[in-house]
Amino acid sequence: MEPLQRLTRRQLDALRSIATEERPGPGVPLNNTASALGVRAPSALGYLTPLEELGLISRHRGKSKLTPRGRSTLVEYQRHHRVAENLFSRLGLSPKDTCAAAREVDLAMSHATVERVCVAEQHPSVCPHGQPIPPCSADR
Numbered sequence: 001m002e003p004l005q006r007l008t009r010r011q012l013d014a015l016r017s018i019a020t021e022e023r024p025g026p027g028v029p030l031n032n033t034a035s036a037l038g039v040r041a042p043s044a045l046g047y048l049t050p051l052e053e054l055g056l057i058s059r060h061r062g063k064s065k066l067t068p069r070g071r072s073t074l075v076e077y078q079r080h081h082r083v084a085e086n087l088f089s090r091l092g093l094s095p096k097d098t099c100a101a102a103r104e105v106d107l108a109m110s111h112a113t114v115e116r117v118c119v120a121e122q123h124p125s126v127c128p129h130g131q132p133i134p135p136c137s138a139d140r
Helices: 009-021 030-037 041-053 068-090 095-105 111-120
Strands: 057-060 063-066
Touching: 009 030, 009 041, 009 063, 009 068, 030 041, 030 063, 041 057, 041 063, 063 068, 068 095, 068 111
Parallel strands: none
Antiparallel strands: 057 063
């Protein structure tokens, strides 16, 4: 199973919050991640531990940093989400509704399925919101 398919929505949110707050230095403090998720530190730690076990983050003295694998997983998530948004857009959903519909399936779709949808959609370069769709791994 691909790392992305192993994540829960809250674990993905934790990974994204680390990416958003990460700066050069020791990493993002646990309390910052907890605050971004709207939970207390012990709950945030419950989301971070599996991310560390999957090799998506590294933790040292209560601070978290993305690993290269974590960064590539976030790029893959963007691809899954934005390709799904395009598919739902073609079905006539509004940009707002395409995002909500994509969130229902983006973590469950395999890379192979995303590639098939991308081929069927003729390799769209942007999502309905105008954000770029990362190229498939074969194109990088």
